[in-house]
Amino acid sequence: MKWRSLEESAPSTDTRPLRELFAERKELIAKYVPPETQAIHARVIAELKASGITERALPVGAKAPAFELSDHNGKLTSSAELLAKGRRLVICFIRGRWDPFCCGQMEAMNLVLPQIVEAAASLVAVSPQTVKQSFFMADQHQLRFPLLSDSGNQVARQFGLVYRVPEYQQEVYRRAFINLPFANGDESWELPIPATYCLDRDGTVLYASADADHTGRPEPREILSAIAKL
Numbered sequence: 001m002k003w004r005s006l007e008e009s010a011p012s013t014d015t016r017p018l019r020e021l022f023a024e025r026k027e028l029i030a031k032y033v034p035p036e037t038q039a040i041h042a043r044v045i046a047e048l049k050a051s052g053i054t055e056r057a058l059p060v061g062a063k064a065p066a067f068e069l070s071d072h073n074g075k076l077t078s079s080a081e082l083l084a085k086g087r088r089l090v091i092c093f094i095r096g097r098w099d100p101f102c103c104g105q106m107e108a109m110n111l112v113l114p115q116i117v118e119a120a121a122s123l124v125a126v127s128p129q130t131v132k133q134s135f136f137m138a139d140q141h142q143l144r145f146p147l148l149s150d151s152g153n154q155v156a157r158q159f160g161l162v163y164r165v166p167e168y169q170q171e172v173y174r175r176a177f178i179n180l181p182f183a184n185g186d187e188s189w190e191l192p193i194p195a196t197y198c199l200d201r202d203g204t205v206l207y208a209s210a211d212a213d214h215t216g217r218p219e220p221r222e223i224l225s226a227i228a229k230l
Contacts, residue, residue, distance in 0.1 A: 012107035012141065018219050021104050026215065037172055044169050048212035053193060057160040057210040064091075064203045065158040069126065069148040072134035077124070077146055083201050088121035088227055093156055093195040095214060096129040097137035098178050102194070105217045110143050112220040119227045121198075128153045128184045128191065151185065156192035161210060165189045198226055 014021065029038065058064060068078040082089050092109060094102040106125060109116075116123050123145040127134065134147035153162045165173070165180065170189055173180060181187050196218050198207035207226040209218040 012111070014107070015111060017221075018105065018108050018217055021108070022101060022215055022217075025100050025104065040169055040172050044166060045213045047166070048163060048193065051163070051212075053160070053163060054210045054212055057193075057195060058158075058197070058205055058208065060205050060208050062205050064197065064199050064205055065155065066203065067150075067155045067158075069150055069155065070131050071124075071146040071148055072131060072138040074131050077148060079199075079203070082122045082124065083199065083203065085122055086120040087201055088119065088206070089199040090116060090121055090123045090223060090227070091197045091199065092123070092125045093159065093161055093192045093197075094125050094127045095191050095194065096127050096180075096183055097133055097140070098183060099214065101215050101217065102127075103137070103141060105194070106137070106143055106147075107141055108220050109223075110141070110145070112224055113144055115224050116227065119224070121227050124148055126150050126155060126192075128156070130183065130185045133183050150192075152188065153190050153192055159192075159195065159197070161192040161195050162190050163193065165191060196223060198223065 064079070066079050068076055071077045079089065092105065094105065096102060109123060109125075113123060124147075125145070126148045128150050129137070131149045134149050137143070138147050150156055156162050180189055180191070193210055193212050194214055194217055195208070195210035197205055200206050207223070211217070
């Protein structure tokens with residue numbers, strides 16, 4: 001584990017839209033990642049889109065399943081407890097700290113956390129990574145909201161978000177030292193597609209955004225706008 005630098009220790013203050021931040025990441029990927037590797041990732045995205053996984057994801061109007069998961073400090077946190085604190089709950093399903101797009105999204109959400117709290121809402125992120133990996137992520141990016149560890153993707157599965165990383169992509173991850181069995185604490189090689197939900201106090205889904213493309217994330221301002229309209 002690389003010890004973070006002083007620059008990494010400070011919370012991000014980049015307020016540009018995610019589309020601009022992600023465009024920079026994509027330019028770097030296009031420049032430094034071999035074309036054959038990029039083609040493999042593009043193939044996975046295309047297959048996920050063709051599978052209809054986003055259509056099977058929990059839709060607006062559905063009742064979200066209740067859950068209780070450990071946060072990055074090992075404290076059990078329940079959806080009922082979070083919903084009791086305010087009138088809304090925002091849940092971001094992410095892949096893990098190894099994904100630069102997940103990190104970028106979490107830093108962006110961290111910046112708008114005061115507005116989320118002001119709107120009487122709570123924010124959590126859910127990933128299949130272990131509590132220790134979530135702690136490292138929260139610490140490195142100075143995140144001020146709970147990162148919940150969804151062991152075995154049990155909650156993400158109930159939201160209809162889970163897929164198995166195909167073997168041909170597993171090889172790419174291994175070469176890039178992305179050890180999902182270590183990061184997630186199991187051998188399933190399963191991940192959730194990125195998704196963001198806003199729940200009403202009774203658990204009803206009021207806003208939903210799920211994308212088979214791991215670089216597709218809603219803008220934080222879109223989430224704030226959705227909360228304000230609800």
